[in-house]
Amino acid sequence: MFLPMSSATHNARRAPLLGIYVLLVFAFLYLPIVILVLYSFNRDGVGGFPPRHFTSHWYAQLFTDGAIWDSVLNSLLVALGAVVLSLTLGLFAAMALDRADFPGKSIFRRLVLLPLILPGIITGLSLLMFAVLAGLQLSLLTVFLGHGTALISVATTELFAGLQKMDRAQEEASLDLGGTPWQTFWRITLPNLKLSLVAAGLLIFTLSMDEIAVTFFLIGRDNTLPLEIWARLRRGITPEINAISTLVFAVSVILILIWYQIRTRSIGKEVHELLERP
Amino acid sequence: MSQPPSSSDSLSVDEALLDVRNVAKHFGSQNVLKNISLQIASGEFLTLLGESGSGKTTLLRLIAGFEQPTSGEIWMSGVRLDTLPPYRRRVNTVFQQYALFPHLSVQENVAYGLHVTRVAKTEICARVHETLHMVKMQEFADARPAWLSGGQQQRVALARALVNRPQLLLLDEPLSALDANLRKQMQGELKSLQREIGITFLFVTHDQEEAMALSDRIALLRDGALEQIASPRDIYARPATAYVAQFVGQTNLLRAEICGGVATCGILRWPTHFIANGAALFSLRPEAIRLAPEDAAGTAAVRFRAVIRQQIFSGSSEQLEVDCAGLALRVRIPTLGALTGEHEFAFSPADAVLVRS
Amino acid sequence: MYSRAYKLIVSLPPLLWVGLFLFLPYALMLAHSFWLVRDGFIVHQWNLQNYAKLFQNPVYLTVLLRTMRIAASVTFLSLALGYPLAYYMSFHAGARKDLLYQLVIVPLWVSYLVRGYAWKTILGSEGVVNGFLQYLHVTNEPVSFFLYSPFAVVLMLTHIYTPFVFLPLYASLEHIPRNLIEASQDLGASPRSTFFRVILPLSLPGLLAGATFAFVLSLGDFLAPLLVGGPSSIMIANIVQSLFGTAFDWPLGASISVCILLLTIALLFLTERLEKRCSFR
Numbered sequence: 024m025f026l027p028m029s030s031a032t033h034n035a036r037r038a039p040l041l042g043i044y045v046l047l048v049f050a051f052l053y054l055p056i057v058i059l060v061l062y063s064f065n066r067d068g069v070g071g072f073p074p075r076h077f078t079s080h081w082y083a084q085l086f087t088d089g090a091i092w093d094s095v096l097n098s099l100l101v102a103l104g105a106v107v108l109s110l111t112l113g114l115f116a117a118m119a120l121d122r123a124d125f126p127g128k129s130i131f132r133r134l135v136l137l138p139l140i141l142p143g144i145i146t147g148l149s150l151l152m153f154a155v156l157a158g159l160q161l162s163l164l165t166v167f168l169g170h171g172t173a174l175i176s177v178a179t180t181e182l183f184a185g186l187q188k189m190d191r192a193q194e195e196a197s198l199d200l201g202g203t204p205w206q207t208f209w210r211i212t213l214p215n216l217k218l219s220l221v222a223a224g225l226l227i228f229t230l231s232m233d234e235i236a237v238t239f240f241l242i243g244r245d246n247t248l249p250l251e252i253w254a255r256l257r258r259g260i261t262p263e264i265n266a267i268s269t270l271v272f273a274v275s276v277i278l279i280l281i282w283y284q285i286r287t288r289s290i291g292k293e294v295h296e297l298l299e300r301p
Numbered sequence: 302m303s304q305p306p307s308s309s310d311s312l313s314v315d316e317a318l319l320d321v322r323n324v325a326k327h328f329g330s331q332n333v334l335k336n337i338s339l340q341i342a343s344g345e346f347l348t349l350l351g352e353s354g355s356g357k358t359t360l361l362r363l364i365a366g367f368e369q370p371t372s373g374e375i376w377m378s379g380v381r382l383d384t385l386p387p388y389r390r391r392v393n394t395v396f397q398q399y400a401l402f403p404h405l406s407v408q409e410n411v412a413y414g415l416h417v418t419r420v421a422k423t424e425i426c427a428r429v430h431e432t433l434h435m436v437k438m439q440e441f442a443d444a445r446p447a448w449l450s451g452g453q454q455q456r457v458a459l460a461r462a463l464v465n466r467p468q469l470l471l472l473d474e475p476l477s478a479l480d481a482n483l484r485k486q487m488q489g490e491l492k493s494l495q496r497e498i499g500i501t502f503l504f505v506t507h508d509q510e511e512a513m514a515l516s517d518r519i520a521l522l523r524d525g526a527l528e529q530i531a532s533p534r535d536i537y538a539r540p541a542t543a544y545v546a547q548f549v550g551q552t553n554l555l556r557a558e559i560c561g562g563v564a565t566c567g568i569l570r571w572p573t574h575f576i577a578n579g580a581a582l583f584s585l586r587p588e589a590i591r592l593a594p595e596d597a598a599g600t601a602a603v604r605f606r607a608v609i610r611q612q613i614f615s616g617s618s619e620q621l622e623v624d625c626a627g628l629a630l631r632v633r634i635p636t637l638g639a640l641t642g643e644h645e646f647a648f649s650p651a652d653a654v655l656v657r658s
Numbered sequence: 659m660y661s662r663a664y665k666l667i668v669s670l671p672p673l674l675w676v677g678l679f680l681f682l683p684y685a686l687m688l689a690h691s692f693w694l695v696r697d698g699f700i701v702h703q704w705n706l707q708n709y710a711k712l713f714q715n716p717v718y719l720t721v722l723l724r725t726m727r728i729a730a731s732v733t734f735l736s737l738a739l740g741y742p743l744a745y746y747m748s749f750h751a752g753a754r755k756d757l758l759y760q761l762v763i764v765p766l767w768v769s770y771l772v773r774g775y776a777w778k779t780i781l782g783s784e785g786v787v788n789g790f791l792q793y794l795h796v797t798n799e800p801v802s803f804f805l806y807s808p809f810a811v812v813l814m815l816t817h818i819y820t821p822f823v824f825l826p827l828y829a830s831l832e833h834i835p836r837n838l839i840e841a842s843q844d845l846g847a848s849p850r851s852t853f854f855r856v857i858l859p860l861s862l863p864g865l866l867a868g869a870t871f872a873f874v875l876s877l878g879d880f881l882a883p884l885l886v887g888g889p890s891s892i893m894i895a896n897i898v899q900s901l902f903g904t905a906f907d908w909p910l911g912a913s914i915s916v917c918i919l920l921l922t923i924a925l926l927f928l929t930e931r932l933e934k935r936c937s938f939r
Contacts, residue, residue: 038750045746048739048820052765055776055817062779116672123665131673133926134680140871141922142878144895145915148902149683152690152912172679175672204664233769235881240902249771256775256885265779268772279767283760367840387843388851400841404859404935414845417855465845 056272063265081266091267094251101167101247102231108171109227110220113178120179121186136180138173143236146173151240162243169241170231177230178223185219186212218285225282229275318343318501319364319382319469324373326359326525333359335525336373341469341503346495348504348512350549351522357505360522361471364503365394377468388417393462394471398478399454401446407457408433408442414465432464435494452483459491463500472504476511488514509549513537521545542657546584553590553630555583555653564653567628571603571650582658587620587633589652593645602647609640684919690912700908708913718897718914725894728808729876732815733823736872737865739816740823745857748831759828766821774885777814781805781886806888814886815876822875823868830864831857863933870929874922894918 064077085091116135120128138146150169151161159165193215197207235249242250248271255264317340326334334356341347349357362368364375366387375383382390393414401410408429415425433439436456446454455475462470476484476491492515495502506512512519513533520530521544529541540546543554557566559581564573566583575581593604607625614636621632621640632646691708694701712718747758765773779785781804788804804810834857842852880895887893894914901911 038746041742041746041750044742048743049761051739052762052817052820055773055780056765056768058780059772059776112672112675115668116676119665119669119672122660123669125665125669125673131676134676135672137684138680140874140926142875142895142918144878144880144898145687145919146683148898148911148915149687150679151902152686152908153679153683156686168679172675175676204661229767233767233771235771249769252771252775256771256778264775268769268775271772272768275768276764279764280760283763287756365840365844367843386848387840388846388848392844394841394844396837396841398835398837400835400837402838402841402856413842413847413855417842417845417847417851461845 059265060269060272063262063269065262081262085263085266085270088263090246091248091251094246094248097163097245098232098248101163101170102228104167105170105174105231106224106227108167109174109178110182110224112171112175113182113223114216114220116175116179117182117186120183136176139176139180143173143234144240147237147240150237154241160243161241163245163247165241165243166238166247169237170234173234173237174227174230177227181219181223181226182216185216189215222282222286225278225285229278229282232271233275317341318345318378319503320376321360321364322374322376324360324363324370324375326356326363326368327371333525334363334370337522337525337527338373339520339527339530341501343501344499346492346502346504346515346517348506348516348519349522350506350509350512350519352507352548354524355522356525357507357522358473359525361394361473361503361505364469365392365471366390391468392471393465393467393469394473395455395458395462395475397473397475399446399458399475401454401457401461403446405446406442407438407444407446407449410446410457411461411464413461418465428464432460435463435498436460451478452487455479455487459494463498467500469501469503472502474505474507477506477508484511491515513549519549521548523548539654540584540656543582543584546654546656551587551631551633553585553587554656555585555628557581557583568626569603569605569628571648571653573650573653573655575655582656583653584656585630585648585653587631588618590630590632590634590646590648592634592637593647600647602649604645604647606643606645608643612640687912687915687919690909691916693909693912695907695909698906708910711910712913712917718894721892721897722894724808724891725877728812728815728891728893729873731812732819732876733869733873735812735816736820736823737869739820740827740868741865743820744824744828744831744861748828762821762824765817766825770818770881773817774814774882777810777817778805778886781810781813805886806891808887808891810886811882811891811893814882815879818882819872819876823872826864826867826871827861828864830861830867834860863929866929866932870925874918874925877921878918 063081064079116131119125120132125131147169150165150172154161154165189212193211194207197211198204202210233249234247235253238247238250246254248267252264252267255261319341321337321339324334324337325332337356337360349360351357359368363370363383366383366385370383374381377391382392402413405413411432412425412429415428420428430439430442433442436459438453438456438460441449441453441457446457449457455478458475472491476487479487488511491502504512504515513536516533518530518532519536521528521536523544529536529545531539536545536549540549540552546552546554555564555566555569557564557569558579559565559573559575560578562572562574562576564571564575564581564583573583593602605625607623607630609621610624610629611622613620613622617636618633619636619640621634623630623632623644623646625646690700692704692706694703694705694707743762747755747762751758780787782788785805838856838860839852842856843849847855877893878895879893880899883891883893883896895918898911898914901907901914
C-alpha cells in the first residue's frame with residue numbers, strides 16, 4: 024500500500040496496489056446497477072447469464088402501467104411538498120441556531136438532527152403514534168408531514184453551513200444604510216443563501232422520492248413509487264421492475280450530478296450568475 | 302548572469318556542509334529556480350532573502366526533500382542529498398504555520414522525531430526535557446498545541462526540530478505570523494540559540510531587516526536566480542546590483558556619466574576609481590548624505606545645495622526629500638527639528654557605490 | 659446585532675414544529691414502552707413489564723445479537739472498502755479527485771430499493787451469479803445460499819452503506835493540513851509510519867461518524883431482511899415491525915424501539931466526545 028516516496032506530498036503519487044483495490048471497490052459499487060440496467064433490456068427477464076435478446080419490451084409495458092404512474096405522481100406531490108416544508112422550517116432553524124441563544128438550544132440542535140441518524144422505522148412509528156393520537160387518517164398527507172419533518176435536518180445542515188460562510192459585514196452594511204431587519208433578510212441574507220437553498224432542495228427532493236422506512240408506516244390508500252415497487256416485489260419479480268428501477272436510477276443520477284455541480288459551483292456560468300446575483 | 306560576484310566569502314567545497322550545484326526547478330512551464338549554486342558552511346546562519354515568487358521557499362523545500370530538482374544536485378557532507386526521501390535526511394524544518402500535531406501534547410510533538418527513529422526511551426525523555434528548557438517551554442509539556450499562542454507554538458516547533466540534532470535546520474519564515482515586538486524578541490532568541498548550539502541554520506524571509514539582524518551571510522534571490530551572496534554588512538555597503546541596493550535598505554540611484562575618473566550626475570560631481578568611460582549607475586545611501594556645516598571647507602566631501610521638499614519624522618532620525626536642481630534625493634539625518642528651504646548637503650565619494658543595473 | 663424580536667421570530671416556528679412533530683412523537687414512543695396491551699387494546703398502565711420481557715425471553719436476545727453481528731459486519735466491511743477509497747482519493751488521486759468523488763456519491767443516491775432489488779436478482783437461484791457460475795461450468799446446479807441468508811443481508815447493506823461511511827471519512831482526511839504530513843516525514847517518519855501516527859488518528863472523527871451511521875442504520879434496518887434475507891436472517895427491526903402489525907403489541911414494540919434509540923444516543927455521545935479530543939480547536 025505504501026511505496027517508497029521520493030517526491031512532493033502534494034503531487035499525486037503512484038500507488039498501484041491501492042489503485043487496483045480502489046478499482047475493485049468501484050466495481051462492487053457499480054456492478055449491481057450495471058446488471059440491473061443491462062437486464063432491463065433482456066427479453067428473458069432477470070434470469071440466466073449471459074443476457075440475450077435485446078428488447079425494450081419491458082419499457083413499453085411500463086408506459087402502459089397506470090398504477091406505476093399514479094404512484095409517481097403521488098411521490099412527486101409529496102416530494103415537492105416536503106421540499107417546501109423542510110426548506111422553510113430548515114431556514115428558520117438554521118437562522119435560530121446561527122443567531123439566537125435560548126435555553127435548550129443544544130437539545131434542539133440534536134433533536135433536529137436525530138431523524139438523520141435514527142433508523143427510519145423508529146421515526147416512522149413515532150409519527151404513526153402521533154397520527155393516531157391526533158386522529159389523523161393515514162394518507163399522503165401523513166406521508167407528506169413525515170417527510171417534511173424528517174428532512175428538516177437536511178435543510179438545516181445545509182443552510183446553517185451557508186449562513187456560516189456568509190459575510191456578516193454585508194448584513195451590517197445593509198442595516199447601516201437604513202435597511203430594516205426584514206429588508207435585510209429579503210435583500211441580502213436570502214439571496215446569499217440561494218446556492219444552499221437549491222442544493223438542499225435537490226437533496227430533499229431526491230431523498231423524499233426514495234423514502235421507504237418512514238413512509239412504510241404512514242402510508243394510506245395511495246402509494247408512493249417506492250412502496251408501489253415494494254408491493255410488486257412482494258408478489259414476485261417481473262422485469263418491468265428492472266425497467267422502472269433503471270429509469271429511477273437515471274433520473275437520480277442526473278439530479279445528483281446537478282446537485283454536485285451547484286454545490287461545487289462549477290455549473291455553467293449563466294446559471295451560476297443567476298444564482299449568485301442577489 | 303550566472304554566478305554572483307564572489308564578495309569575499311565563497312567557500313571551498315571541502316568546508317561546505319551543504320553544496321547546492323546548479324539546481325533548477327520547473328513547475329510545468331514555470332521556471333521557479335534557475336541554475337542556483339551556493340554553499341553553506343557548517344555552523345553558519347545563512348538567510349535566503351527575497352520577495353514572494355523569488356524561489357526562496359522552493360529552494361528550501363528542495364533541500365528538505367518535499368520537491369525534486371528538475372536538474373542539478375544537492376550534496377551534504379559529501380553525500381548526495383536530493384536522491385533521499387525527506388525522512389532519511391539529517392535535515393529538519395520549522396514550518397511557517399508550525400505544523401504542530403494537534404492530537405499530540407507539546408511533549409509528544411517534540412518527541413515525535415525521536416520516537417519514529419527509535420531512539421531509546423530513556424534518552425528521549427532527557428533530550429525532550431532539555432530541548433523544551435532551551436526554548437523556555439518546559440512548563441507547557443502536557444499542553445495541547447491548540448491552547449498555545451503563536452509565539453509559544455513557534456518555540457515548540459523549533460524544539461521539535463532541534464531535538465533531533467539535525468545537521469541543518471531549515472526555517473521557513475517562522476516569525477512572519479508574529480506581531481512586531483514579539484518578532485524582535487524572537488529574533489534575538491533565535492540568534493543566541495544558534496550561537497549556543499552551533500547547528501547550521503538556513504533561514505528564509507522576505508524581511509530584509511530581519512535578514513540583516515540574524516545572518517552570518519545573506520543570499521538574495523530574485524526571480525529564481527541568486528542576485529548576491531555576502532555578509533549583511535557587505536551586502537549593505539557594497540550592493541552588487543541596483544536591485545540589491547534597493548531591496549536591502551533604502552538608496553538613491555544616481556545615473557551618472559563617467560569621464561576621466563569623474564562621475565557626473567546633474568549638478569553632482571565626484572571622483573571615482575572606476576575608469577571606464579560611459580554611463581554608470583551609483584548607489585548612494587540616504588544616511589551617507591549629511592547637512593554640511595556652513596563654514597567647513599577643504600574636505601574631500603562632495604557638497605551641493607538642495608531644496609527640502611518634504612520632511613518625515615521617524616523618531617530617532619528624519620527623512621528629507623530634497624530637490625537638487627531637478628534631481629530628487631532622499632536624505633536621512635539625525636533628528637534636528639523642522640527644516641525648510643534650501644540647505645547645503647555633503648557626502649563622501651567613497652559612499653557612492655557603483656552597481657550593475 | 660439581532661434584536662430580541664428578531665431572535666424570537668426566527669426561533670419560535672421551528673421550535674414549535676419540532677416540539678410538536680418530533681419531540682412529541684418520540685416522547686409518545688417512550689410513553690408507550692411503559693404501557694400494556696390487554697384484550698387487543700392499549701392500556702395506559704405504567705409498568706416495566708415490556709423491558710422485563712425483552713431480557714427474559716431468549717428469542718429477543720438471540721435476534722438482537724444476530725442483528726448486532728450483522729450490523730458490526732456491515733460496519734467493518736464498509737470501512738474496509740471505504741477507508742482505502744477515501745485515502746486514495748485524498749492523497750493519490752490528484753486532478754481526478756473531483757470526478758472520482760462524483761462517482762462515489764452517485765450510487766449513494768440511487769434508490770435503496772433499486773439497489774436491494776438488484777442484489778436480489780444477482781444472488782438468486784435464477785440470478786446472475788448462479789447463471790455465471792453455470793455458464794463457466796463451475797457448478798451444475800443453482801447454489802442457494804447466496805440469497806435468503808444473513809450473507810445476502812450483509813452484502814446488500816455493505817453496498818448501501820459504503821458510500822455513507824466514505825463521506826465523513828473523506829471530509830476528515832481532506833481536512834488534514836498537508837504540512838503535517840510533510841512535518842512528519844521531515845522528522846524521520848516513513849510514509850507508513852506517518853499514516854499510523856498522524857493520518858489515522860486525525861481521521862478518527864470522520865471514521866467514527868461514518869461507522870456510527872452505518873452501524874445504527876444497519877441495526878434498525880427491516881427492509882433488507884425482507885428483500886434478501888430468509889427466516890434465519892430476521893432482524894430486531896422486523897420484530898418491531900410485526901409487533902406494530904399483525905402481532906399487535908405496540909408497547910412491546912415501543913420498548914425495543916426505545917432501546918435502539920438509547921443505543922443510538924449513547925453512540926452519538928461517545929463519538930462527540932472522541933471528536934472533541936481529536937479536533938483542531
